[in-house]
Amino acid sequence: MTDDLKSRILDILRRMDPPDGGGDVVSRSLVSEIFVADGKAFFSLTVPAAEAQRFEPFCRRIEAEVAKLDGIAKAIVALTAEKSAGSQAPRNSAPPPSPTPRPAGGAGGAGGAPAAPARPGANKPGIPGIERIVAVASGKGGVGKSTTAVNLALGLAALGLRVGILDADVYGPSIPRLLGLKEKPKSAGGRTIVPLEAFGLKAMSMGLMVDEETPMIWRGPMVMSALTQMLREVEWGPLDVLVVDMPPGTGDAQLTMAQQVPLAGAVIVSTPQDLALIDARKGLAMFRKVDVPVLGIVENMSYFVAPDTGRRYDIFGHGGAKAEAERLGVPFLGEVPIEMAIRESSDAGRPVTASEPDGPHAAAYKHIAAKVLQQIEEAAPRSAAPRIVFD
Numbered sequence: 025m026t027d028d029l030k031s032r033i034l035d036i037l038r039r040m041d042p043p044d045g046g047g048d049v050v051s052r053s054l055v056s057e058i059f060v061a062d063g064k065a066f067f068s069l070t071v072p073a074a075e076a077q078r079f080e081p082f083c084r085r086i087e088a089e090v091a092k093l094d095g096i097a098k099a100i101v102a103l104t105a106e107k108s109a110g111s112q113a114p115r116n117s118a119p120p121p122s123p124t125p126r127p128a129g130g131a132g133g134a135g136g137a138p139a140a141p142a143r144p145g146a147n148k149p150g151i152p153g154i155e156r157i158v159a160v161a162s163g164k165g166g167v168g169k170s171t172t173a174v175n176l177a178l179g180l181a182a183l184g185l186r187v188g189i190l191d192a193d194v195y196g197p198s199i200p201r202l203l204g205l206k207e208k209p210k211s212a213g214g215r216t217i218v219p220l221e222a223f224g225l226k227a228m229s230m231g232l233m234v235d236e237e238t239p240m241i242w243r244g245p246m247v248m249s250a251l252t253q254m255l256r257e258v259e260w261g262p263l264d265v266l267v268v269d270m271p272p273g274t275g276d277a278q279l280t281m282a283q284q285v286p287l288a289g290a291v292i293v294s295t296p297q298d299l300a301l302i303d304a305r306k307g308l309a310m311f312r313k314v315d316v317p318v319l320g321i322v323e324n325m326s327y328f329v330a331p332d333t334g335r336r337y338d339i340f341g342h343g344g345a346k347a348e349a350e351r352l353g354v355p356f357l358g359e360v361p362i363e364m365a366i367r368e369s370s371d372a373g374r375p376v377t378a379s380e381p382d383g384p385h386a387a388a389y390k391h392i393a394a395k396v397l398q399q400i401e402e403a404a405p406r407s408a409a410p411r412i413v414f415d
């Protein structure tokens with residue numbers, strides 16, 4: 025069914041005359057992979073930067089035509105402007121990134137080596153200056169996904185990497201609170217945004233761009249454009265890893281990320297309860313469907329250690345995520361106890377990996393970070409992203 029819809033979409037695209045008169049966009053290989061889910065079609069067109077404006081109305085026409093197909097309720101076509109070879113460096117591009125430092129416990133891998141040809145996401149335009157993008161996701165809310173994302177980012181930074189964190193949870197952004205960020209990011213020349221910095225991380229969140237009180241009602245296409253902007257119009261500078269805190273669930277925003285961004289992989293956060301695991305499985309299935317490697321599962325709020333006796337209590341039936349990971353054939357990345365210090369430090373904007381770097385919780389997150397890095401190397405050896413320009 026999905027394949028049939030994809031070929032009908034391609035037929036439509038073949039019949040439409042693009043504004044530059046250069047022949048149909050399919051034959052010219054300007055169309056990305058087409059992703060169809062829940063009656064929505066997502067794909068992008070890559071055009072030369074100079075043509076981007078002319079192609080905008082064409083994209084809207086494509087959306088209207090594709091939405092007429094039986095089985096498609098809505099189409100979302102993103103325009104990506106690619107810099108042609110030999111032209112000048114883009115104004116918002118970063119200097120070429122330096123080789124990835126080899127972490128303790130890392131798998132080595134292809135540091136500096138050319139791209140493996142069939143790398144996942146290799147056909148999606150990269151973000152200049154960003155080596156790898158890792159999504160932190162969960163099938164349902166409240167499992168500690170954002171807390172894990174922040175502490176994972178800090179764990180990666182502690183391993184010597186240059187790390188950024190992007191809060192893609194446009195519905196309930198929590199990174200500003202977790203990192204104690206209050207000021208609004210500044211714009212550079214009115215065109216790009218300078219990310220904030222906290223505990224050595226570059227940070228950007230939709231929550232920094234709007235007042236906390238502002239209700240955020242985002243429709244699918246708005247989510248897509250907000251995310252695209254936060255990825256491509258923020259001056260991330262050279263980063264080894266950008267950690268993306270995804271909104272919970274498997275909706276438009278996740279599909280957008282998977283469709284638009286060459287993700288090196290996804291980390292799934294789950295609590296040990298069965299219900300959360302069912303949701304985690306859905307998240308896992310979604311990333312697999314869009315060919316994003318699942319780097320592994322983190323079990324959060326895994327057990328409780330009584331402060332007075334030091335005795336460990338598996339209050340939620342600890343171990344569920346580990347068994348599930350084994351069953352699903354994905355790595356188990358580690359477990360984090362339910363711990364007042366983790367909650368209080370998060371709520372005070374001083375995440376535990378930064379505020380108690382030598383403590384046991386920081387050690388747990390650093391261990392998870394090292395495993396994530398090892399999995400990234402195995403799933404997607406480092407490669408240079410294509411250069412992108414927006415003008």
Ligand SMILES: Nc1ncnc2c1ncn2[C@@H]1O[C@H](COP(=O)(O)OP(=O)(O)OP(=O)(O)O)[C@@H](O)[C@H]1O
Nearest residue numbers: 165166167168169170171272361362363366367370
């Ligand atoms: N290991 C832990 N021990 C104790 N409290 C934790 C732990 N992990 C997260 N929390 C707390 O649980 C609450 C939810 O965490 P967080 O906001 O990270 O979850 P989330 O999955 O991102 O939620 P949402 O989807 O609603 O954004 C927060 O108050 C956080 O401090």
